[in-house]
Amino acid sequence: MPQGLHAEFVEAVGADAVVSDPVALRSYECDGLTGFRVVPSLVLVPRTAEAVAAAVRVCAKHDVPFVARGAGSGLSGGALPVADGVVISLQRLRSVVEIDVVNRRAIVEPGVTNVDISRAAAPYGLYFAPDPSSQQVCTIGGNVAENSGGAHCLKYGFTVHHIHSAEVVLPDGTTTVLGGDSPQLGGYDLLGAFIGSEGTLGIATRITVKLLAKPAAVKTLVADFPSVEQAGDTVSAVIEAGIVPAAVEMMDALAIEAVEAAVDAGYSRDAAAALVVELDGPQAEVDAQFAQVKQLCEEFGATKLRIPASAEERALVWKGRKAAFAAVGRISPNYFVQDGVVPRTQLATALTRISELAAGAGLRVANVFHAGDGNLHPLVLYSEAAGEHERAEALSRAIAELCVDLGGSLSGEHGIGTDKACSMPRQFSEDDLATMARLRHAYDPSGICNPGKLLPTPRLCGERPGVYKPHPLESAGLIERM
Amino acid sequence: MTQETTFAPSTVEEVRAAVADTRASHPRLLVTGAETASGWGAPAAPADAVIDTTSLTGVLKYAPSDLTIAVRAGTPFTTVQETLAEGGQRVALDPARAWRGATIGGLLATADAGPLRTAFGSLRDLVIGTTVVLGDGTVARSGGHVIKNVAGYDLAKLFHGSLGTLGVVAEVVLRLHPLPLAVRTVAVEADAGEAFDLAGKVVMTGLEASALEWSGGRLLVKLEGTPEGVEQRERELCRLGGTTARVLAVEEAAAAWAGVAASADGVRGTTVVRIGTMPVAGPALVTRMVAAGASVASSMAIGVHTVQFNGGDHDELLAQLHQEFGAAVTVLRRDGLSAGRGWGPPPAPVRVMRAIKRQFDPAGRFGAGRFSPWLEDEERAS
Ligand SMILES: Cc1cc2nc3c(=O)[nH]c(=O)nc-3n(C[C@H](O)[C@H](O)[C@H](O)COP(=O)(O)OP(=O)(O)OC[C@H]3O[C@@H](n4cnc5c(N)ncnc54)[C@H](O)[C@@H]3O)c2cc1C
Ligand SMILES: Cc1cc2nc3c(=O)[nH]c(=O)nc-3n(C[C@H](O)[C@H](O)[C@H](O)COP(=O)(O)OP(=O)(O)OC[C@H]3O[C@@H](n4cnc5c(N)ncnc54)[C@H](O)[C@@H]3O)c2cc1C
Numbered sequence: 001m002p003q004g005l006h007a008e009f010v011e012a013v014g015a016d017a018v019v020s021d022p023v024a025l026r027s028y029e030c031d032g033l034t035g036f037r038v039v040p041s042l043v044l045v046p047r048t049a050e051a052v053a054a055a056v057r058v059c060a061k062h063d064v065p066f067v068a069r070g071a072g073s074g075l076s077g078g079a080l081p082v083a084d085g086v087v088i089s090l091q092r093l094r095s096v097v098e099i100d101v102v103n104r105r106a107i108v109e110p111g112v113t114n115v116d117i118s119r120a121a122a123p124y125g126l127y128f129a130p131d132p133s134s135q136q137v138c139t140i141g142g143n144v145a146e147n148s149g150g151a152h153c154l155k156y157g158f159t160v161h162h163i164h165s166a167e168v169v170l171p172d173g174t175t176t177v178l179g180g181d182s183p184q185l186g187g188y189d190l191l192g193a194f195i196g197s198e199g200t201l202g203i204a205t206r207i208t209v210k211l212l213a214k215p216a217a218v219k220t221l222v223a224d225f226p227s228v229e230q231a232g233d234t235v236s237a238v239i240e241a242g243i244v245p246a247a248v249e250m251m252d253a254l255a256i257e258a259v260e261a262a263v264d265a266g267y268s269r270d271a272a273a274a275l276v277v278e279l280d281g282p283q284a285e286v287d288a289q290f291a292q293v294k295q296l297c298e299e300f301g302a303t304k305l306r307i308p309a310s311a312e313e314r315a316l317v318w319k320g321r322k323a324a325f326a327a328v329g330r331i332s333p334n335y336f337v338q339d340g341v342v343p344r345t346q347l348a349t350a351l352t353r354i355s356e357l358a359a360g361a362g363l364r365v366a367n368v369f370h371a372g373d374g375n376l377h378p379l380v381l382y383s384e385a386a387g388e389h390e391r392a393e394a395l396s397r398a399i400a401e402l403c404v405d406l407g408g409s410l411s412g413e414h415g416i417g418t419d420k421a422c423s424m425p426r427q428f429s430e431d432d433l434a435t436m437a438r439l440r441h442a443y444d445p446s447g448i449c450n451p452g453k454l455l456p457t458p459r460l461c462g463e464r465p466g467v468y469k470p471h472p473l474e475s476a477g478l479i480e481r482m
Numbered sequence: 483m484t485q486e487t488t489f490a491p492s493t494v495e496e497v498r499a500a501v502a503d504t505r506a507s508h509p510r511l512l513v514t515g516a517e518t519a520s521g522w523g524a525p526a527a528p529a530d531a532v533i534d535t536t537s538l539t540g541v542l543k544y545a546p547s548d549l550t551i552a553v554r555a556g557t558p559f560t561t562v563q564e565t566l567a568e569g570g571q572r573v574a575l576d577p578a579r580a581w582r583g584a585t586i587g588g589l590l591a592t593a594d595a596g597p598l599r600t601a602f603g604s605l606r607d608l609v610i611g612t613t614v615v616l617g618d619g620t621v622a623r624s625g626g627h628v629i630k631n632v633a634g635y636d637l638a639k640l641f642h643g644s645l646g647t648l649g650v651v652a653e654v655v656l657r658l659h660p661l662p663l664a665v666r667t668v669a670v671e672a673d674a675g676e677a678f679d680l681a682g683k684v685v686m687t688g689l690e691a692s693a694l695e696w697s698g699g700r701l702l703v704k705l706e707g708t709p710e711g712v713e714q715r716e717r718e719l720c721r722l723g724g725t726t727a728r729v730l731a732v733e734e735a736a737a738a739w740a741g742v743a744a745s746a747d748g749v750r751g752t753t754v755v756r757i758g759t760m761p762v763a764g765p766a767l768v769t770r771m772v773a774a775g776a777s778v779a780s781s782m783a784i785g786v787h788t789v790q791f792n793g794g795d796h797d798e799l800l801a802q803l804h805q806e807f808g809a810a811v812t813v814l815r816r817d818g819l820s821a822g823r824g825w826g827p828p829p830a831p832v833r834v835m836r837a838i839k840r841q842f843d844p845a846g847r848f849g850a851g852r853f854s855p856w857l858e859d860e861e862r863a864s
Pocket of ligand 2: 512513514515516517518519520521522525526532535555556584585587588589591592644645646647649650651652849852
């Protein structure tokens with residue numbers, strides 16, 4: 001990085017917020033997807049939204065690419081740095097500005113962790129509904145960028161359903177506010193388009209989130225099944241009965257083994273599959289539907305039902321489920337987490353095809369996932385030392401593309417990032433992608449905001465992108481594309 | 483309107499052809515659905531042709547077990563609901579103008595919603611995929627057929643509220659909800675302030691009311707769920723609501739909700755606006771509007787107020803609303819307004835809106851006038 005530029009960044013954010021020590025820079029070289037690593041030229045750790053904007057203005061002036069970074073827990077390489085660019089870390093913007101009880105919302109800075117929002121709201125009987133398994137560490141800025149989900153999103157929706165507005169620093173360094181005080185706004189839903197844009201349209205510096213009242217009653221059960229198919233059929237039967245559970249999660253034998261090795265959460269080691277079903281709402285309704293769910297589990301061959309008797313026991317069930325990814329480390333030296341979605345009725349087919357693909361590759365795949373909405377998280381286990389990396393990567397990609405072939409999507413919550421940009425043409429046509437590029441171009445005409453993510457680029461995939469840039473005469477209304 | 487040409491495509495391909503083949507002959511297009519929202523936004527400028535979407539109908543794929551349906555955009559909303567009711571499901575949306583034949587595409591383009599918005603949001607929150615046709619004939623799909631999906635940008639959200647200015651919405655995929663087994667409405671007499679407080683209590687008690695609408699001096703609370711659940715909700719609500727709380731009989735409830743719809747829908751001679759505020763600001767606003775002779779339906783808990791002015795000239799009232807509530811005032815019906823501007827001060831990110839308009843519709847083919855002067859100011863400035 002040229003000396004003059006370095007000085008401009010120092011002026012923008014303060015000397016103590018510029019990291020240039022090569023060793024320190026390396027700790028930003030990747031996010032949760034450790035297969036891709038790039039050391040950035042500089043890391044900025046501003047303390048205020050104004051400083052973030054000042055930093056982006058310097059980037060805009062000199063066409064320096066920048067990448068926003070929250071906790072770096074992303075699993076798709078969304079926060080992967082650009083070698084000749086800067087990383088703007090939001091880790092110091094960590095205050096909960098206000099809990100507005102009357103309007104049931106919280107104003108927070110982007111570096112606040114997901115769980116800290118609920119913690120701050122708890123004294124008022126409120127909480128923030130989206131609950132990614134990584135909620136202890138991931139930031140609300142990252143959640144907004146990824147449109148993160150979680151176990152309870154079947155009933156409550158995703159991050160996009162829980163954000164009122166966001167102050168955003170646009171790629172030209174100006175600041176604006178997307179969204180507003182109520183859902184009634186005039187004009188295009190710019191906030192809706194921003195959420196899930198994976199850090200490619202700007203940096204959120206202040207976010208107003210919706211808070212919900214804690215449900216009146218909650219009931220949870222863990223049901224063991226002799227096969228994943230039976231567990232899957234049970235999920236369909238529950239949905240077809242018109243019940244919308246707060247959560248329906250599934251784990252297969254290998255996932256259960258990992259969880260028990262790590263947490264000892266009381267899952268049955270001999271079950272081929274376990275379902276965690278949670279209902280919440282008014283007591284009488286929860287009771288009635290819970291009885292129905294129990295009955296359906298039994299009808300579809302559940303061998304054991306475990307009903308946590310206390311809040312602590314219920315917390316343990318969830319601790320086990322949420323620890324599943326990390327726990328896999330106990331049974332395999334390395335693993336990839338995949339994140340594809342299939343129409344829920346295709347779950348059994350998807351799982352069968354995944355085990356065939358795994359057998360073909362000579363690798364193990366553990367499954368732990370959001371069964372209610374068909375969001376699979378196959379964990380591809382492998383050993384780097386045994387030279388299995390490439391095979392595992394190929395298997396993981398094959399699984400994501402299988403989801404598309406079954407009528408689903410490449411990603412349900414982890415995002416496309418660097419990881420799956422090259423698979424996007426499997427799900428979308430050239431025209432679809434070119435149209436998405438128009439949106440990006442509207443925000444970021446010079447292409448400096450998290451380049452190389454989400455949309456396939458020649459650098460990544462060896463193909464031409466369909467970036468739409470109108471000819472100046474076209475903008476002037478003198479010619480058109482025919 | 484003076485359009486001589488109307489195109490009535492019935493498939494995406496026909497929409498594409500109608501748009502692509504007319505670039506030279508009919509540069510400016512007006513997209514229409516069932517014409518139930520002709521007054522929304524600012525008046526549309528004259529166009530060279532109309533793309534009438536009312537033949538673009540039909541259910542493409544209904545997957546009840548996956549809770550999804552794909553339909554062509556010109557399909558009337560009520561047709562979709564009838565199809566779904568047979569499967570015990572619904573699109574959790576109850577816009578006032580549904581009964582007049584509003585189309586799915588038109589509802590998306592106008593960002594419309596009814597009292598159920600309190601629990602389920604608008605189509606923005608229910609749409610999971612779209613196919614759109616842009617001015618150069620590009621056909622672009624986004625989203626898909628699964629309720630959870632973050633692959634790519636969510637273009638459906640962008641078209642939500644676009645009023646036909648970005649392109650033609652040709653197909654829409656929606657997420658569904660089960661039809662509730664039991665529905666009951668409780669009415670509590672309350673002025674706007676009391677209604678706001680009560681709505682807050684209802685929300686905090688976790689009763690999961692699906693609509694909390696203040697209208698005509700009472701708070702209407704729609705309770706949906708299992709029979710047991712609804713009974714419990716009803717009991718607790720009557721306790722919270724005090725002496726005036728009353729469970730409405732079926733016909734009474736239907737009449738009450740029809741009244742809410744009527745004040746959002748408007749009749750000849752009325753002006754209807756929808757205003758977004760911080761929820762807490764609702765009571766003062768609503769009280770003032772009522773004092774000015776308006777009828778009001780307010781989703782109290784989330785701060786969305788639909789206000790109908792009857793008779794006379796409403797220009798000054800609209801100007802006041804714009805001044806006080808900025809960009810979050812949308813004109814739904816303009817019979818009491820003189821021709822001209824429909825929108826107040828532009829929203830903070832109007833520059834982004836303009837940049838998007840330029841990218842998606844560089845030739846300016848669609849919906850001229852609809853956002854006047856928000857988009858047009860730019861043309862003058864550049
Ligand atoms: C063990 C584990 C479990 C997980 N479980 C889940 C889960 O259940 N559900 C789920 O959805 N995800 C899950 N994730 C993925 C990850 O936690 C989420 O994607 C999370 O939202 C990332 O947040 P972050 O703060 O770590 O963001 P980062 O990884 O730092 O960044 C993610 C993306 O967001 C952008 N970004 C970050 N902050 C901002 C900002 N302020 N403005 C604009 N862009 C920004 C970055 O540029 C990048 O593209 C899991 C991850 C791990 C490691
Ligand atoms: C014969 C005729 C007479 C008219 N008379 C009047 C009049 O007296 N007063 C008046 O104010 N206007 C009038 N208009 C204008 C016309 O009613 C509106 O411009 C337009 O029809 C509004 O949409 P809609 O009522 O069909 O409702 P909706 O279908 O609800 O559409 C409302 C908005 O959504 C847009 N839209 C609808 N479907 C789509 C789609 N599939 N994709 C993208 N955008 C979409 C429309 O462009 C419009 O902005 C007339 C139009 C015609 C053709």
